[in-house]
Amino acid sequence: MSEGNLRYSLRFITKSSTSSRRDKSRSLYFAAKRFFDVAVTLLAAPLALMVVGVFALLIWLNGGKAFFSQPRVGKGGRIFNLWKLRTMATDADKRLQEHLAADPDARAEWDAKQKLQNDPRITRLGRYLRKYSIDELPQLLNVLAGDMSLVGPRPMLPEQRQYYPGTAYFNMRPGLTGLWQISERNGCTFVERALHDTRYSVMMCFSADLWILFLTPMVVLKGTGL
Structure with missing residues (x-):
């Protein structure tokens, strides 16, 4: 073997070895992340069920179903049903279309941020439920089912795929919280949400997840969830 071929082979072996270690490390992280999601969700379940039960009863007493499900895009583009406490009127779609048709500023805001x-x-x-993200507690069921993770991108509606720049979202499970939650939250545009997804896909590690989970309650208590 010539010296040039030997150097090329050594570089290839070194690169392959590094890539293999990185892939193995990432696989171990995803397995640990899933175990952590299930363990924390089960620990939080008693308190979450009590809170959800109280507010579900209040919603039902005000008229209409207490829970709301909606198709969302999951990892790999798979569609799943996301669960929430119902926060909207029963004729929500009609109200939205009438409001957007009558208010150009609202239409511009909707087009930018969805x-x-x-x-x-x-x-x-x-x-009130949205202000403090209480309506999202039923999504712990989605975490248990494996549709979502505790930390990840914000769940996307199927019709929003055409506006999404990039591919980072589709390589991860959507999250109950994430970088979007602890930064601008509802103040960011749809495009900026995609930037948060890309940042998170690069920095994904257990310490980053713990950091996001630690900061989330402080952000939620500020009541910026509308």
Whole structure:
């Protein structure tokens, strides 16, 4: 074997070995992440069930179903049903379309963020639930089912895929919380959410997940969830 071929072979072996170690490390991380998701969810279940039960009863007493499910895009583009406490009026879609048609500023805000600061669909109790993210507690069921993780990208609606720049989202399970939650939260645009997803996909590790989980309650208690 010539010296040039030997150097090439050594570089190839070194690169392959490094890539193999990185892949193995990433696989161990994903396995540990899944175990952590299930363990923490089961520990939080008694308190979460009590809180969800109280607010589900209040929603039901106000009229209509207590829970709301909606298709979302999961890892690899797979569609799953995401569960939440219902925060919107029963004629939510009609209210939204009428509001966007009558208010150009609202239309611009919706096109940029896929959300509205003053959303006409949300009930009075729903505003409280959203403000402190209580409506998202049923998503712990999605975590147990493996559709979501405690930490990851914000769950995307199927119709939002056409507006999503990049591919990072599709390589991860959506999260109950994430970088979007502890930064701008609802103040960021849909494109900026994609940047958070890319950042998280690069920095993914157990310490990053613990850091995000530690900061989430402090952000939620500020009541910026509308």
